[in-house]
Amino acid sequence: MLVTRKASAAAAGGSRLMRNAATRLVGTMDRRTFLKRSGLTVGTGAFASQLPFSMLGKAEAANAAKDGKIQVKRTVCTHCSVGCAIDAVVENGVWTKQEPVFDSPLNLGAHCAKGASVREHGMTEHSHRLKYPMKLVNGKYQKISWEQAINEVGDKLLAIRKESGPDATFWVGSSKHNNEQAYLMCKFVRLFGTNNTDHQARICHSTTVAGVANTWGYGAMTNSYNDMQNAKAIWFMGSNAAEAHPVSMLHVLHAKEKGAKIIVADPRFTRTAAKADHYVRFRSGTDIPMIYGVLYHVFKNGWEDKQYINDRVYGMDKIRDEVMKWTPDKVTEATGASEQDIYRIAETMAKNRPSSVVWCMGQTQHTIGNAMVRAFCILQLALGNIGKMGGGANIFRGHDNVQGATDIGPNPDSLPGYYGVAEGSFKHWARVWNVDFDWLKSQYPPGMMTKPGMTVSRWIDGVLEKNELIDQDSNLRAVIYWGHAPNSQTRGKEMVEAMKKLDLLVVIDPYPSASAAMAAMVRKDGVYLLPAATQFETSGSVTASNRSLQWREKVIEPLFESKPDQTIMYLLAKKFGFADQLVGNKGGKQNIKVTNNEPDIEDITREFNRG
DSSP states (O other): OOOOOOHHHHHHSOOHHHHHHHHOOOOOOOHHHHHHHHTTTTHHHHHHTTSSSOOOOOOOOOOOOTTSOEEEEEEEOSSSSSOOEEEEEEETTEEEEEEEOTTOTTTTTOOOTTGGGGGGGGOOTTOOSOOSOEEEETTEEEEOOHHHHHHHHHHHHHHHHHHHOGGGEEEEOOTTSOHHHHHHHHHHHHHHTOOOEEOGGGGTTHHHHHHHHHHHSOOSOOSOTGGGGGOSEEEEESOOHHHHSTTHHHHHHHHHHTTOEEEEEOSSOOTTGGGOSEEEOOOTTOHHHHHHHHHHHHHHTTOSOHHHHHHHOSSHHHHHHHHTTSOHHHHHHHHOOOHHHHHHHHHHHHHSOSEEEEEOHHHHTSTTHHHHHHHHHHHHHHHTOTTSTTOSEEEOOSSTTHHHHHHHSOBTTEEGGGEESSHHHHHHHHHHHTOOHHHHHHHSOTTTTTSOOOOTTTHHHHHHSOGGGSSSSSOOOEEEEESOOGGGSSOHHHHHHHHHHOSEEEEEESSOOHHHHHHHHHOSSSEEEEEBOOGGGSOEEEEOTTOOEEEEOOOSOOOTTOBOHHHHHHHHHHHHTOHHHHTTEETTEESSOEETTEEOHHHHHHHHHHO
């Protein structure tokens, strides 16, 4: 939903928060001040002293003038994939208040506790932000200038590229980037000459993308959050939406008010389970036997949608043959759930159609996550719930733009729009980018352009494994963490060893993340921290889990010495010698205009829409 409230209209408009702001420009005590005065922040200093680097000095905070201009900027919460719209109140350049958007079909004027705190990203007092470029020298981080940072990082990366090739680098992108930044990073890395790039989706819903795409062609949520109000039954398995996606529960509870039956199957009794009409506890990892047990009763009782299957589904007979092997006693033995519980799930889903299923990390984070999500999809096909209002496979993703970054961002095995890394795909995008294809091909080592790159879950092996065991000429020598922290991954001990062995580690992030802390444990030098602006300090589009597109307005200017990610990419591209290619400047035509080293966000949008 591309709805933008103009600042002038908003200032004169009738939002409750704006009326209060306009009529009562008086000082208030915010939460942070209250905590400070009550003595509840005493522990902050003790916590900060444990950090391996000192970056938490007090910043000069700009105060909003009482007679300053009041503006309202429409933005989107960054904490999960629901896509809650927020009106940010800016007074004299300072973000002072926020309000959930009441006409948003996604959050319906609601906030969760996470969303209610996003203004803290725009605060300078007691900020935990990474404030300026830093370099690890003799085990301590020291402040440096942006010019020094770009020159030193650029020189080191160019030297590694010359000595070992572009595949000796690995670029970890971010699902926190907006669509334009994610797309530009995908392009940037390809211009550097490697497919070694990835982002959080790999360790989040990549199992979903593959499992669902191999079932009906594309790997994403089929319906919308607000469409769940049309469901007659909703089955949560592998999702604790009440805590992970709180605002999504608004739609679920509206459905329940209209008579929908809520089912939760989970090894734990969660807050989502507390809202269920039927809760079933089962053994972790036995999702497939559970679903097969439900399908057994569906087929045995003739509850499948026979006409739908005949018209639209291929291979259901083979599924039926396999499912009927899973008799109730075998299912109970595997799952620990009783036959009565499983029968009740089947009956509820079959007799209250359209019915919807919801999953999240509880299914994807298994070694057989691919198969789990396929089983859930097969159930919905058997019941005829796909392609119908109130039905569907409703996949709650994690980060605010993980869907958009998956669609057009830095993936090791695809170009924007899920074009595979084939020569024809590169020719297509070279035309879109206004880049000479032969030049682009020459950036890659021979034969590597059409090979998928490394993934974020395996870059450790790219550093530590013997060279003959990895499918490229050189081991990794440099890793760039761009809006991604490694503490969300396993193999931490090996990761620290890999960081120790690298020639160069670059961390680009609004905050001094675990990447910087882990590296400082084992290194004395060779680490750079570059402060990126948050998503509230730039504009751009963002794709929620249901693929609804929204536009974020720039709320405030970048704080401290941070720069927008697209600016950092452009500065590095200038250093690498392909700035013109990054912005499509060739033959008297330039796709993306640049102002003060910042590529225009809307021009980037226009470019990927041409692809």
